[in-house]
Amino acid sequence: MKISDKLQDPGWKDKVTWSYEFFPPKTSTGIQNLYNRIDRMKEWGYPMFVDVTWGAGGSTSDLTPVIINVAQKDFQLDTCMHLTCTNMSGEMIRMALKKAYESGCRNVLALRGDPPKNETEWTQVEGGFRYAADLVRYIKKNYGDEICIGVAGYPEGYSPGDDIDRSINHLKEKVDAGASFIVTQMFYDADNFVEWVKKCRENGILVPIFPGIMPIQAWDSFIRRAKWSGVKIPQHFMDALVPVKDNDDDVRERGADLMVQFCQKLIDNGITRLHFYTMNLEKAVKMIIERLGLLVEELKQVTEKPENELTTNRTEIFPNGTKRANEDVRPIFWRTRLESYMSRTEQWDEFPHGRWGDSRSPAFGEFDPSRHGLRQSAAEILALWGSPKSYKELGELFVSYCTKKQTSLPWSDMPISEEAKVIQSQLENMNRRAYLTINSQPALNGVKSSDPVHGWGPTNGYVYQKPYVEFFVHPSLIEELKSSLHQMGDISYFFVSVSGKLDTNAAYEVPNAVTWGVFPNREVIQPTIVESTSFLAWKDEAYSLGMAWASAHDPKSETHKLLVSMMSSWVLCVIVDNNYERGQSLFDIFSKLRSLEDFHPELYNGVAK
Numbered sequence: 001m002k003i004s005d006k007l008q009d010p011g012w013k014d015k016v017t018w019s020y021e022f023f024p025p026k027t028s029t030g031i032q033n034l035y036n037r038i039d040r041m042k043e044w045g046y047p048m049f050v051d052v053t054w055g056a057g058g059s060t061s062d063l064t065p066v067i068i069n070v071a072q073k074d075f076q077l078d079t080c081m082h083l084t085c086t087n088m089s090g091e092m093i094r095m096a097l098k099k100a101y102e103s104g105c106r107n108v109l110a111l112r113g114d115p116p117k118n119e120t121e122w123t124q125v126e127g128g129f130r131y132a133a134d135l136v137r138y139i140k141k142n143y144g145d146e147i148c149i150g151v152a153g154y155p156e157g158y159s160p161g162d163d164i165d166r167s168i169n170h171l172k173e174k175v176d177a178g179a180s181f182i183v184t185q186m187f188y189d190a191d192n193f194v195e196w197v198k199k200c201r202e203n204g205i206l207v208p209i210f211p212g213i214m215p216i217q218a219w220d221s222f223i224r225r226a227k228w229s230g231v232k233i234p235q236h237f238m239d240a241l242v243p244v245k246d247n248d249d250d251v252r253e254r255g256a257d258l259m260v261q262f263c264q265k266l267i268d269n270g271i272t273r274l275h276f277y278t279m280n281l282e283k284a285v286k287m288i289i290e291r292l293g294l295l296v297e298e299l300k301q302v303t304e305k306p307e308n309e310l311t312t313n314r315t316e317i318f319p320n321g322t323k324r325a326n327e328d329v330r331p332i333f334w335r336t337r338l339e340s341y342m343s344r345t346e347q348w349d350e351f352p353h354g355r356w357g358d359s360r361s362p363a364f365g366e367f368d369p370s371r372h373g374l375r376q377s378a379a380e381i382l383a384l385w386g387s388p389k390s391y392k393e394l395g396e397l398f399v400s401y402c403t404k405k406q407t408s409l410p411w412s413d414m415p416i417s418e419e420a421k422v423i424q425s426q427l428e429n430m431n432r433r434a435y436l437t438i439n440s441q442p443a444l445n446g447v448k449s450s451d452p453v454h455g456w457g458p459t460n461g462y463v464y465q466k467p468y469v470e471f472f473v474h475p476s477l478i479e480e481l482k483s484s485l486h487q488m489g490d491i492s493y494f495f496v497s498v499s500g501k502l503d504t505n506a507a508y509e510v511p512n513a514v515t516w517g518v519f520p521n522r523e524v525i526q527p528t529i530v531e532s533t534s535f536l537a538w539k540d541e542a543y544s545l546g547m548a549w550a551s552a553h554d555p556k557s558e559t560h561k562l563l564v565s566m567m568s569s570w571v572l573c574v575i576v577d578n579n580y581e582r583g584q585s586l587f588d589i590f591s592k593l594r595s596l597e598d599f600h601p602e603l604y605n606g607v608a609k
Helices: 028-042 063-073 090-103 132-146 164-176 190-202 219-229 235-244 248-268 283-291 338-345 378-385 391-402 418-432 475-488 532-551 558-569 585-592 601-605
Strands: 017-022 050-052 079-084 107-111 148-153 181-186 209-213 273-277 436-441 444-448 462-465 468-473 491-496 502-504 512-518 525-530 571-577
Touching: 017 028, 028 063, 050 063, 063 079, 063 090, 079 090, 090 132, 107 132, 132 148, 132 164, 148 164, 164 190, 181 219, 181 273, 190 209, 190 248, 209 248, 219 248, 235 248, 248 283, 378 532, 391 418, 391 436, 391 558, 391 601, 418 436, 418 585, 468 475, 475 491, 475 571, 475 585, 491 532, 502 532, 532 558, 532 571, 571 585
Parallel strands: 017 050, 017 273, 050 079, 079 107, 107 148, 148 181, 181 209, 209 273
Antiparallel strands: 436 468, 444 462, 462 512, 468 571, 491 502, 491 571, 512 525
């Protein structure tokens, strides 16, 4: 059903309504979990429509019509498809509209779109459109009244400092071209929005306006999105949130109350079409709808079951007082990159989205070098790690980290853990042989949970670990290593190049728990996993950290050339011994393998040019 028709339907016309925006997840299981989430969310009371964002010119754009089709046919929801001009030729736009129409979608949000990733300037594609108004005219010309067209509105301007009257004139141009409704950018200043709507009406913009509402999930994401969008944060929001900004539960609780007051003010001013930017999450949205008294009656009588205490955390990874102390599960790859792990997982806030709170979440985040790179200045990097000129010298630097003479590496923000003493000599041997280790853990077989080094979780329990090691290695050493692993048996391995070419014997997207505990009156708790999707996400960060290290050195220096060569050609490896009863045998095999010096002595010693 078209949104314009639905707004005149007696069943919808006089109600306070809401709608949801979703984006295409990056993994197949993330997509399935998004479908599960949409199915649950419709049970709160049918949304007026759901819309699905569009990846600029192909990044995730192929998935948008697919998700639209599922929402239409499987969930019987009215849909709205985003369509942007960014990186879109006329033929691509024609095909996208055709797919949407054939799936039953009768609503399109026509947008110019932001510049493509890694580009600062927006450029028109040959045969495409420069402005959203041009796209509106094209849809109107080719589909007439068969498709209801929406456009974007900016209550505070497209960017800070914009002339609001000028932006309203642009909005009127889009409406005059054929748009039937407006969805606004996110905002938090309700009073300003009410005044902006009055201005729009005074300028002849009479179509329905849907305010874009961004729930407050966590402090960091709240501040980051507000800064990115350039929107104003009212002082009373800051007064309420700053005192609790390090407590995610309190931020969400206070954030929900603030957004309820915000929505109620809109409703009191006759603005009754609420549009939620969900970020593919549900809990914060539900809190707002429920506290506004809009949840369907039958659900008000249901007492939610508490979430199972599925997992816990290693205390040395998440010490008391850190804001992620209650995170449920983590891929092991970010074990010593706590801040990076927290920023990636700040939205993993709810079950169920599969058993594991990992990359299967439909809200799994992207790698952003500006957020996840090295924080030290070039001078600090030189002081910390010196200027190694050969792989032999690099190996000695890594050895000094394993022996606690060095407190950090580019891939490890913190000193090596006490538990590494069990495998310290093996790690030293690996690094001297140019298997440069960046993460590891020893085997544990039923250690008491009260053990001062290896223990974690409730008392009177037992903890277990599969031995695990992660390292960079020259590609010439891979085949002999793989042969030894096959002979050993019951090993899971992942080898990946900087280009993303993955070689693994593990089932794709199947998590392998590498740390778990058994406790009285509890189910088995499995806090740490290895799996391919998050490993590939970590791969980008791991290689980027090495390049950031190189960038601290003069491009003509031997150190810069060494590190760039390593990050360009070496392979990132992860190995898990699934037979933890063998103890530390995994680490012993490296003493039997040939080293880089055996294969390439000139390369190892830095003699070759």
